[in-house]
Amino acid sequence: MTTETPGSATSSATEPPMPPTEASHSEDQGASFWFDSGAGARLREAATRASAASRVEQAMRLLSRPDGEREAGTAAIITDDVTDAWTPEAAGLFLDEAARQWTYCHSKLSFILRCRLDAGHTLTPEQVAGVRRVALVGWRREVVLAPLVEQIRSPLLNPGEPWADRILSEELDETWTALLEHALTASGSKSSARWARTAGALLERAGAETARARLTGWLSLVGRPRSLPLDGGYEH
Secondary structure (H helix, E strand, O other), X not given: OOOOOOOOXXXXXXXXXXXXXXXXXXXXXXXXXXXXXXXXHHHHHHHOOOOHHXXXXXXXXXXXXXXXXXXXXXXXXXXXXXXXOOOHXXXXXXXXXXXXXXXXXXXXXXXXXXXXHHOOOOOOHHHHHHHHHHHHOOOOOOOOHHHXXXXXXOOOOOOOOHHHHHHHHOOOOHHHHHHHHHHOOOOOOOOOHHHHHHHHHHHHHHOXXXXXXXXXXXXXXXXXXXXXXOEXXXXX
């Protein structure tokens, strides 16, 4: 019998072998393809016979493969109930996978994210964009992810689209940063009078002509193809 230590990825040689991964689709469609399928259920059931640490190790191997050979869906399924045994290195690989997809289905993503952050690692802008997209998905089973993601303040915008990339590349002073932060609080089809007053004051502080020219330049890039292509058919 092995003793499993949270944060450890060490497994005993006497553990049951991990299930084969041939059940994965030849063109991995992510965990959502398998979670509700018979193949996914069998794979998950077989995986639970091994320790959490050994499953995390196996998932790391699957995610470390070159493009076209990664088995992201299998990696997510065999670790879907793991709440410990995560390492910062494993967490980084899973967050990289989230960064590659429109949305990423892993019910313990908050544990993965917290492991990386608690170890003192700074997320890449692409990783931040990935977890933000996941947190927006309404059918997510893990409701604790959104409050955790809301605490990540940088970058201000998600990279990957030309207009956002342009803004992130520019040196913004305090007024423009405040203006963008205020813009992100807009909700609904019509802004409130209070919201409009604050926006007007910030635009006045930035200078009407300067603001018009800068905003026009940014908005002219909206709708252009993504600079960072993503896998999957969801758009959030």
